[in-house]
Amino acid sequence: MPDFFAPCPRGLEALLRTDLESMGAQNVRAIEGGVHFTGDWTLCYRANLESRVASRILWRVKETRYRSEQDVYKAVFELQWQRWFDVGNTIRVNTTAIRCPLKSLEFITLLVKDAVCDRFRAHCNERPSVDTLEPDVRIHVFIEDDNLMLYLDTSGDALFKRGVRSHTNIAPIRENLAAGILRMTGWQPGTPLLDPMCGSGTFLIEAAQMSLNIQPGIARRFAFEKLKNFDAAKWKQMREQAIAAQLPVKPLEIYGSDLYGDALKTASRNLQEAGLAECVQLKQANVLEITPPAEQGTLVANLPYGERMGELDELAELYPKLGDALKKKFGGWTAYLFTADKAILKLMRLSPSKRIPLFNGPIECRLLEYKIVAGSNRK
Numbered sequence: 001m002p003d004f005f006a007p008c009p010r011g012l013e014a015l016l017r018t019d020l021e022s023m024g025a026q027n028v029r030a031i032e033g034g035v036h037f038t039g040d041w042t043l044c045y046r047a048n049l050e051s052r053v054a055s056r057i058l059w060r061v062k063e064t065r066y067r068s069e070q071d072v073y074k075a076v077f078e079l080q081w082q083r084w085f086d087v088g089n090t091i092r093v094n095t096t097a098i099r100c101p102l103k104s105l106e107f108i109t110l111l112v113k114d115a116v117c118d119r120f121r122a123h124c125n126e127r128p129s130v131d132t133l134e135p136d137v138r139i140h141v142f143i144e145d146d147n148l149m150l151y152l153d154t155s156g157d158a159l160f161k162r163g164v165r166s167h168t169n170i171a172p173i174r175e176n177l178a179a180g181i182l183r184m185t186g187w188q189p190g191t192p193l194l195d196p197m198c199g200s201g202t203f204l205i206e207a208a209q210m211s212l213n214i215q216p217g218i219a220r221r222f223a224f225e226k227l228k229n230f231d232a233a234k235w236k237q238m239r240e241q242a243i244a245a246q247l248p249v250k251p252l253e254i255y256g257s258d259l260y261g262d263a264l265k266t267a268s269r270n271l272q273e274a275g276l277a278e279c280v281q282l283k284q285a286n287v288l289e290i291t292p293p294a295e296q297g298t299l300v301a302n303l304p305y306g307e308r309m310g311e312l313d314e315l316a317e318l319y320p321k322l323g324d325a326l327k328k329k330f331g332g333w334t335a336y337l338f339t340a341d342k343a344i345l346k347l348m349r350l351s352p353s354k355r356i357p358l359f360n361g362p363i364e365c366r367l368l369e370y371k372i373v374a375g376s377n378r379k
Contacts, residue, residue, distance in 0.1 A: 001026070004044060005151065006054040007034035011358035012180040016053045023047060044154055044224060045235055049217040049242060052179035052206070054159050058140055058151035066148045069102060069111055075148060076115035082123045084152060085227055090131035091116060097143040112141050112150075136226045156223035163220030164274035167266045168200045173302045173338070175216070177360060178202045181367055182210070184356060185298050185336045190253070192297030194333075196287040198256035201267030201280070203300055207254050208271075208279040212247040219274075249278050255293045257285040288318075288325045296332035303339040319347035326350065326372050335370040344368070 004025075008016045013030040021028050023046055025037035034055075039047075047057050061084070064075050093116075095109045102108060116139065117127035128137075138153035160176040173181075182203065187193055189211035195203045209216060218239065224230060258264045264284050271277045281293070287301070304315070326335055327350065337344070340363050345352070354369035 001038045001040060002044070003036070003038050003060040004047075004154075005034055005036050005058045005060060006047065006051065006056065007058070008053050008055055009174070009177045009180060009359055009361075011356065012053050012177070015180055015183055016051070019051055019053060020047065023050065041224075041229065041231065042234060042238075045222075045231075045238055048155055048159065048222050048224065049238065050215050051159060051176075052210075052216050053176050053183075055176060056153055056155040056158055059154050060149060060151050062148075062150040064148050065146050066143075067146065069107065072102075072108060072148060073111050073115045076112050076150065077119050079119065079150070080123075081116050081119050083228065085128075085137050087120050087124055087126045087128050089128055089136035089226055090134075091128050091137045091139060092130065092132050092135035093139045093141060095141040095143070099145050100143045101146070102143070108141065108143070112139065137223060152227070154222065154224040154227070156221065159217065161220065162205075162216050163218075164205065164270070167269050172200050173202050173360065175202055175206060177358070178302075179206045179210075179216070181300065181336065181338055181358070182206055184367060185300055185334070185369075187298040187300070192253040192255070192294035194255045194257075194290075194293060194297060194299045195301055196257050196285070196290050196299065197301045197304060198258050198267050198282070199263050199302065201256060201270045201282075203302070204254055204256045204267065204280045205270060205274055205276060208252060208274075208276040211252050211254070211279070212249065212276075214246050215242045218242055218246075249275060251281075252279045253294065253297070254280045256280055256282050257287070257290055259284070259286050288321050290325075290329075292330050292333060297334075299326075299330060299333050299335040301335075301337055303337055303341065303344070315341060316343060316347055319344050320349050323348040323350045326370065330372045333372050335372055337368045337370070338365060339368065340365045342366075 010033050016035045017028050017030040020035055020037050024043055025039045027038045029036045044057055062079055066072050093109045093113045095105045097105055121127045140151040140153055142149040160174040162175050193207050198204055256267055261284055264282055268282055271280055350370050352368040353371050356367040358365050358367055
């Protein structure tokens with residue numbers, strides 16, 4: 001049975017492990033930054049189609065020890081790449097490493113590319129072409145100490161590229177991190193949801209898709225469709241079942257607002273192109289002046305970065321005002337604020353009931369939970 005690895009934003013590994021187990025994955029093991037698992041190819045297709053949290057689904061084709069660059073070349077050359085994809089497919093090699101004793105990762109990348117091409121030339125007298133922008137096949141090399149792992153990427157473009165949002169603002173949050181944050185809030189479809197700093201609308205689109213049972217990968221293509229073992233009939237059946245299970249588009253209790261008209265136009269365009277404009281109510285408003293759209297619900301916000309609001313002292317001025325606005329207007333709501341700024345803990349004048357560590361790429365962040373009770377601000 002094939003071995004797979006699903007990387008994800010750090011902090012979401014437990015969610016991803018639960019999801020994969022519910023899909024029928026075996027030998028599921030979470031590590032920092034992702035989840036190892038085994039399963040059949042139907043599971044691989046399903047994980048690509050349905051996982052809101054994974055960044056990719058990688059098929060491990062080899063794991064071995066090495067001592068030198070020559071060992072790396074030999075390990076790659078020994079694999080029968082021509083059994084997995086066609087010489088006419090374009091390739092790209094990505095290399096990452098932890099505590100790698102070898103001198104140059106760029107050289108390792110070239111070495112792996114040469115070994116794959118040499119294997120094809122030895123087999124069929126031709127070699128695949130390299131395409132670093134839109135390759136048909138991505139080969140991932142991961143080195144840790146003296147351990148070498150080789151993966152074929154079954155996803156293609158990263159899974160957070162849902163095939164729907166094509167317009168972004170400054171410092172957008174990736175879709176799989178936004179989906180993970182929504183899951184961590186405990187929000188359930190049917191509960192009012194408000195993003196008062198919605199930017200390009202990522203939280204809103206993810207929430208609407210969850211509410212209507214729209215699978216995150218339904219609008220895109222995957223690299224596994226280029227592999228020689230691709231079961232087109234199975235994949236067609238899986239997609240048809242996913243589409244049949246979708247709920248009809250209708251107005252939902254999902255609300256978004258933003259101070260900036262340009263951001264709101266972007267969110268509106270993205271919702272329109274995702275076919276979800278009818279589901280979400282948008283309006284231009286200052287987060288400090290907005291009124292709650294329901295008596296209780298979940299508020300979630302990716303707090304602005306310095307580039308968008310101006311200098312950091314403006315953010316320092318915003319936090320206590322935001323705390324006051326939540327306390328005065330949002331009694332009965334639970335607010336979840338996602339931020340990389342530790343100063344907020346002192347300046348908000350509200351005590352978070354939870355502080356969940358998460359990473360936005362390499363940036364360490366916190367998801368702060370505030371259960372709002374009128375008059376609950378801490379002097």
